[in-house]
Amino acid sequence: MAKKKFVVGCFDEETVLFSAVKKIRTAGYKIKDVYTPFPVHGLDHALGMRETSIHTAGFIYGITGTTTALSGMSWILAKDWPLNIGGKPHFSLPAWIPITFELTVLFAAVGMVYTFCYLCQLAPFVKKHHFHPRATDDLFVMAIECTEKTNTEDLQAFVKNAGAVEVNVQVAEEGWWFGRYDKNEMPFESKTVAA
Amino acid sequence: MHLKYESQLREPLVNGRKTYHDVTEDIVRPIEAKPSKLWYIGFYIAVALLLFGVYSVYRDVTYGIGQWNLNKTVGWGWDITNFVWWVGIGHAGTLISAILLLFRQGWRTGVNRAAEAMTIFAVMCAGQFPIWHMGRVWMGFFVLPYPNTRGPLWVNFNSPLLWDVFAISTYFTVSLLFWYSGLLPDLATVRDRAKTKLRKYLYGVASFGWNGSTKHWQRHESLSLVLAGLSAPLVLSVHTIVSFDFATSVIPGWHTTIFPPYFVAGAIFSGFAMVQTLLVIVRKVFAMEDYITIGHIEAMNKVIVLTGSIVGCAYLTELFMAFYSQNKYEGYAFFYSRANFFSPYGWAYWGMMTCNVLSPQIFWFRKMRRNLFVTFFMSVIVNIGMWFERFVIIVTSIYRDYLPSSWTVYYSPSIWEIGFYLGTFGLFFTCFFLFAKYFPVIAIAEIKHVLKTSGESFKETVDNIEKQSAAEFAHEYAH
Numbered sequence: 145m146a147k148k149k150f151v152v153g154c155f156d157e158e159t160v161l162f163s164a165v166k167k168i169r170t171a172g173y174k175i176k177d178v179y180t181p182f183p184v185h186g187l188d189h190a191l192g193m194r195e196t197s198i199h200t201a202g203f204i205y206g207i208t209g210t211t212t213a214l215s216g217m218s219w220i221l222a223k224d225w226p227l228n229i230g231g232k233p234h235f236s237l238p239a240w241i242p243i244t245f246e247l248t249v250l251f252a253a254v255g256m257v258y259t260f261c262y263l264c265q266l267a268p269f270v271k272k273h274h275f276h277p278r279a280t281d282d283l284f285v286m287a288i289e290c291t292e293k294t295n296t297e298d299l300q301a302f303v304k305n306a307g308a309v310e311v312n313v314q315v316a317e318e319g320w321w322f323g324r325y326d327k328n329e330m331p332f333e334s335k336t337v338a339a
Numbered sequence: 340m341h342l343k344y345e346s347q348l349r350e351p352l353v354n355g356r357k358t359y360h361d362v363t364e365d366i367v368r369p370i371e372a373k374p375s376k377l378w379y380i381g382f383y384i385a386v387a388l389l390l391f392g393v394y395s396v397y398r399d400v401t402y403g404i405g406q407w408n409l410n411k412t413v414g415w416g417w418d419i420t421n422f423v424w425w426v427g428i429g430h431a432g433t434l435i436s437a438i439l440l441l442f443r444q445g446w447r448t449g450v451n452r453a454a455e456a457m458t459i460f461a462v463m464c465a466g467q468f469p470i471w472h473m474g475r476v477w478m479g480f481f482v483l484p485y486p487n488t489r490g491p492l493w494v495n496f497n498s499p500l501l502w503d504v505f506a507i508s509t510y511f512t513v514s515l516l517f518w519y520s521g522l523l524p525d526l527a528t529v530r531d532r533a534k535t536k537l538r539k540y541l542y543g544v545a546s547f548g549w550n551g552s553t554k555h556w557q558r559h560e561s562l563s564l565v566l567a568g569l570s571a572p573l574v575l576s577v578h579t580i581v582s583f584d585f586a587t588s589v590i591p592g593w594h595t596t597i598f599p600p601y602f603v604a605g606a607i608f609s610g611f612a613m614v615q616t617l618l619v620i621v622r623k624v625f626a627m628e629d630y631i632t633i634g635h636i637e638a639m640n641k642v643i644v645l646t647g648s649i650v651g652c653a654y655l656t657e658l659f660m661a662f663y664s665q666n667k668y669e670g671y672a673f674f675y676s677r678a679n680f681f682s683p684y685g686w687a688y689w690g691m692m693t694c695n696v697l698s699p700q701i702f703w704f705r706k707m708r709r710n711l712f713v714t715f716f717m718s719v720i721v722n723i724g725m726w727f728e729r730f731v732i733i734v735t736s737i738y739r740d741y742l743p744s745s746w747t748v749y750y751s752p753s754i755w756e757i758g759f760y761l762g763t764f765g766l767f768f769t770c771f772f773l774f775a776k777y778f779p780v781i782a783i784a785e786i787k788h789v790l791k792t793s794g795e796s797f798k799e800t801v802d803n804i805e806k807q808s809a810a811e812f813a814h815e816y817a818h
Contacts, residue, residue: 158791177552177553177554178552178553179550179551179552180551180553180556181359181363181524181551181783181787182556182783182784182785182788183556183557183559183560183788184553184556187553187556188553188554193553193554193557196554196557198558198562199561199565202565206569216484220484220493220496221496224491224493225490225491227493227495229495229497232497236497239497240496240497242499242502242505242506242576242583243496243501243505246502246505246506246509246576247509249513249569249573250509250512250513252569253512253517253570254516256562256565257520257562257566260520260558261547263558264552264554264555264559266547266548267547268544269544270548271543272548272550274531274550277531277532278531279531279550279551280524280527280530280531280549280550280551281359281360281363281531281532282359282360282363320548324539324540324543324544325530325533325540325543325544326536326537326539326540326543
């Protein structure tokens with residue numbers, strides 16, 4: 145866990161935000177993230193993020209469910225304890241299709257949601273630094289990472305010029321910690337990076 | 340200038356000239372305000388019903404289900420009727436949020452969150468019936484396939500009743516995950532505006548530390564899309580499997596191949612009706628007419644008239660097949676026990692026909708689709724009709740079986756069967772009242788997402804462009 149220094153610019157228009165992202169990135173600054181109240185399509189590409197592979201994970205969980213269901217049912221009904229049910233074959237695949245389908249969906253959905261929470265570090269009692277409370281309301285909040293060479297004054301002016309309605313400098317913890325939103329203290333001592 | 344917007348022919352999805360902040364304010368207001376007197380009255384009635392239900396179920400467990408009026412041939416009565424009825428209602432939410440998402444229906448954003456919540460509560464109610472019908476409910480875990488000391492005696496995977504266990508529990512889990520993952524950003528919105536300590540604490544825990552990062556949104560969108568893709572066949576499979584409970588049996592009036600599509604259409608029909616019942620009230624009580632517009636109500640009424648007609652078509656097909664097959668037992672079930680008005684349960688069949696097939700035809704008229712009073716009245720009628728549909732299917736097929744000597748007296752429920760049913764109403768509305776008070780009833784982030792392309796103010800600004808000739812437009816935007 146480490147603290148870092150950020151220059152934070154808040155925008156209230158998507159169109160302004162997009163051109164600002166482009167300007168700031170071409171100027172060579174590193175945008176940590178942009179926090180938005182709703183999904184802004186194309187912003188991930190503008191920030192140079194790669195596509196998420198969470199759907200691939202979903203597919204893998206899904207086929208795990210299919211395999212679990214089919215192997216489980218065939219072992220139970222055909223091998224472990226074969227029962228004569230109305231004289232039907234022990235290995236009665238057509239009758240297993242509903243449960244196979246249900247388990248495929250169940251595994252895929254549960255697995256994906258857990259993966260999503262793990263990747264985004266979301267869980268009850270998880271707390272993170274929020275650069276602006278209105279980032280979940282009506283502001284698009286951009287956090288730009290500073291190094292020891294960054295001139296924060298210049299950068300602030302640059303961001304303001306790019307169309308930000310509000311600019312400030314914040315020293316913030318990058319990761320998450322266990323905490324409550326009604327209390328401010330952190331449970332551990334965070335090292336400050338000189339900037 | 341980007342020209343991606345919806346056709347002028349469509350009404351705006353959000354009325355009034357809203358900014359992003361207005362959207363937040365409007366939707367979060369009921370959460371932050373003290374509940375009205377009406378809320379308290381409704382809530383207490385719901386809790387009273389719930390308590391009566393709890394007492395009825397307590398008696399079921401201690402006295403056994405012999406206190407119900409089930410008899411020699413009617414082994415499935417109100418209990419299973421209510422189960423199928425609630426499961427059917429529980430189909431609308433996922434249909435709206437999954438299938439309409441895949442079909443890119445923008446209007447779903449206004450209604451999906453409340454509909455999904457309703458789905459979850461309806462499935463919770465549905466689940467009560469098979470569970471307490473077990474009688475010795477403490478043996479309930481026997482339905483799970485686990486290695487045990489009784490052989491191991493495994494469950495029968497070839498049985499539709501076991502398919503139901505898997506289908507309903509999967510459906511409940513997936514709907515819950517879909518609903519809650521969609522709620523996270525909106526709960527974070529409530530958290531970041533919270534003034535009191537308790538509110539900050541509770542919404543802080545509930546929102547999982549969501550911060551609106553672009554990367555998180557990207558994953559969130561992908562997750563929603565895949566969950567929608569999974570839920571769409573899931574929602575169809577669940578009621579298909581419920582219909583298999585009947586269709587795979589050899590009871591006249593039950594073993595028909597038409598059951599799966601017929602049940603699914605009926606489920607969507609009754610589910611949408613329940614969504615209408617709730618939303619007509621919610622939009623009024625919480626002053627959300629700008630978000631749940633008459634256009635939304637109309638769109639749902641269109642689905643109701645479509646699915647009602649599919650259901651009607653299925654009823655007629657059943658009658659025709661009973662005649663065409665020349666099977667005596669089928670003929671007896673359909674033409675004596677059901678379609679004959681003067682048979683003991685003939686009134687139930689014709690009640691069902693009136694409520695489900697005839698009366699929804701009123702929605703062919705635009706004026707009626709856009710009339711709130713008619714919508715509310717019809718939504719209740721449809722659900723009464725759909726209850727009768729399940730009752731007709733279940734009871735009229737079994738009250739007179741193959742052997743006249745085992746025919747029994749007229750089946751009517753005992754007070755404890757009715758009490759159990761009323762109790763699920765209590766459970767449903769208690770949950771819904773709490774949801775409406777403590778959660779955003781409209782998906783805030785999704786509304787903001789469509790605001791710029793389908794909001795009223797945006798439609799107005801593009802109006803001028805719309806009126807320009809092609810030459811003028813080309814001239815103006817050429818540079």
